[in-house]
Amino acid sequence: MAPVAELQQLTEIEDRSWWDEALCATGGAGLAALFFSEELQDIAAAKRICAECPVMVTCLEGALDRREPWGVWGGQLFLNGRILASKRRRGRPPKVARIEDELPEIPIPEHLRSA
Numbered sequence: 227m228a229p230v231a232e233l234q235q236l237t238e239i240e241d242r243s244w245w246d247e248a249l250c251a252t253g254g255a256g257l258a259a260l261f262f263s264e265e266l267q268d269i270a271a272a273k274r275i276c277a278e279c280p281v282m283v284t285c286l287e288g289a290l291d292r293r294e295p296w297g298v299w300g301g302q303l304f305l306n307g308r309i310l311a312s313k314r315r316r317g318r319p320p321k322v323a324r325i326e327d328e329l330p331e332i333p334i335p336e337h338l339r340s341a
């Protein structure tokens with residue numbers, strides 16, 4: 227399910243008043259696909275959008291509470307309800323690091339670090 231549609235379904239079970247300010251809600255399906263992509267450059271692009279999003283902390287709190295199974299939420303990459311610190315491209319690592327494979331590091335707010 228696309229993140230926009232998934233997030234909109236959540237309006238009935240939690241306070242979603244912050245959703246109006248969500249940057250990922252403004253770009254349509256093409257933008258939404260970045261947030262659930264397996265491609266490192268897409269994940270990096272999604273994280274960069276989150277870094278500019280005014281509701282990033284609220285979004286991350288909700289994603290942790292819901293134990294999101296996957297995707298980029300609140301500037302972090304999730305898998306099975308947990309934040310992944312890093313992700314590698316499939317296959318053998320390149321001899322020379324690719325700049326496009328580097329994911330932006332977005333600090334996790336202190337009150338959420340143990341989650």
Ligand code: SF4
Pocket residue numbers: 248249250251261275276277279280281282283285286298299300301
């Ligand atoms: S932090 Fe990222 S995933 Fe969350 S609402 Fe903002 S842009 Fe969307």
